Amino acid sequence: MLSSNTTTDASKHAAPSGGVQSLERAFDLLERMADAGGEVGLSELSASSGLPLPTIHRLMRTLVACGYVRQQSNRRYSLGPRLIRLGESASRLLGTWARPFLARLVEETGETANMALLDGDEIVYVAQVPSKHSMRMFTEVGRRVLPHSTGVGKALLAHTPADEVRALLGRTGMPAATEKTITTPEGFLEALEHVRRVGYAVDDNEQEIGVRCLAVSVPNSPTAAAISISGPAGRVTESATDKIVPILQEVAQELSVVLTNAGHN
Numbered sequence: 125m126l127s128s129n130t131t132t133d134a135s136k137h138a139a140p141s142g143g144v145q146s147l148e149r150a151f152d153l154l155e156r157m158a159d160a161g162g163e164v165g166l167s168e169l170s171a172s173s174g175l176p177l178p179t180i181h182r183l184m185r186t187l188v189a190c191g192y193v194r195q196q197s198n199r200r201y202s203l204g205p206r207l208i209r210l211g212e213s214a215s216r217l218l219g220t221w222a223r224p225f226l227a228r229l230v231e232e233t234g235e236t237a238n239m240a241l242l243d244g245d246e247i248v249y250v251a252q253v254p255s256k257h258s259m260r261m262f263t264e265v266g267r268r269v270l271p272h273s274t275g276v277g278k279a280l281l282a283h284t285p286a287d288e289v290r291a292l293l294g295r296t297g298m299p300a301a302t303e304k305t306i307t308t309p310e311g312f313l314e315a316l317e318h319v320r321r322v323g324y325a326v327d328d329n330e331q332e333i334g335v336r337c338l339a340v341s342v343p344n345s346p347t348a349a350a351i352s353i354s355g356p357a358g359r360v361t362e363s364a365t366d367k368i369v370p371i372l373q374e375v376a377q378e379l380s381v382v383l384t385n386a387g388h389n
Contacts, residue, residue: 149175150183154192154203163202218349218383219251219265225379226253226351233368235355238263240276242348245296247277255355263354269331272298272312273305275339278325279350282316282341289313304329324369325350329357336360340372343380351376 156172157164166184170177184201187193191206222239229237230253239251246268271277272293281289290309298307306312319325327337338360339352353360353368360368 146183149173149179150187153180153183154187154207157193157201157203163196163200165200169201218347221382222251222349222351222379223253225375225382226251229253229351229353229371229375230255232371233353235353235360235368236263238276238352238354240274240280240350240352242271242277242280243268245271245292247271247274247280250349257355257359270296270299272296272307273301273327273330275325275327275337275354276350276352278312278315278319278327279339279341279352280348282319282325284316286313289316301331302329302333304333306330324372326365327354338365338368338372340369340376342376342383345380345383349383351379 152173153169156169160168160172166177166180169175169180169184173180184193184195187204188195188201192204194202194204196202218241219239226237226239229235234255234257236255237253238249240247240249242248247270249263249265249267252263252265269277271281281292284292289312293309293312298305298309298312300307306315315325323340325339327335327339329335331337334357335354336357337352337354339350342349342351351372353372
């Protein structure tokens with residue numbers, strides 16, 4: 125709907141990319157809401173986006189009518205339930221795109237390969253290709269785990285500000301899955317510093333005794349993603365790590381190109 129002081133000149137509505145400006149603005153607002161934890165006030169959106177309040181109100185009213193945003197009783201706005209179906213479908217598609225790259229990881233490392241995303245405060249596995257070994261690791265696609273005891277969790281949170289990491293850990297708690305699980309925020313922040321320093325994350329018997337996992341984030345992914353290999357600690361040794369990590373990093377880089385291009389098509 126056009127307001128009384130809005131020109132109908134089509135050029136005024138064209139986004140710099142040649143798309144529709146109102147659509148780009150609406151999706152930008154949805155992403156800002158997600159970044160803010162899923163619930164915001166109009167004034168917060170105006171401050172972060174630079175858009176005037178009347179424009180934001182008009183866009184949000186449309187998103188509410190479509191079910192993608194809900195207006196709360198406190199007059200704040202939250203992400204709506206219709207987004208869940210879109211997100212689930214997108215996660216499945218992301219897993220489909222990733223599978224050939226995970227298959228290559230299995231071929232070159234011999235170990236089970238996974239892809240995971242950070243969904244809210246939890247890690248969710250969206251794709252897996254199992255190892256051909258008779259003794260192999262298996263993580264069900266769709267499984268959710270807490271980030272502090274996983275390699276993919278460390279890889280995904282490595283560049284998150286420390287205060288945000290502490291807040292997440294405060295919400296989830298840090299239960300010990302094994303005696304080697306990191307159970308203090310300080311210990312986890314030290315582990316994240318190590319990830320930044322060496323360029324990969326390790327789960328060394330922290331989620332399950334006898335299992336080691338190596339993980340890297342997928343650079344420039346439209347949604348934060350990480351890939352990993354996991355296997356028996358007797359196979360995923362320190363010397364094996366030196367060989368596996370460069371393969372993980374190379375595959376992550378190649379997957380990044382595919383996901384980035386898909387996001388621009």
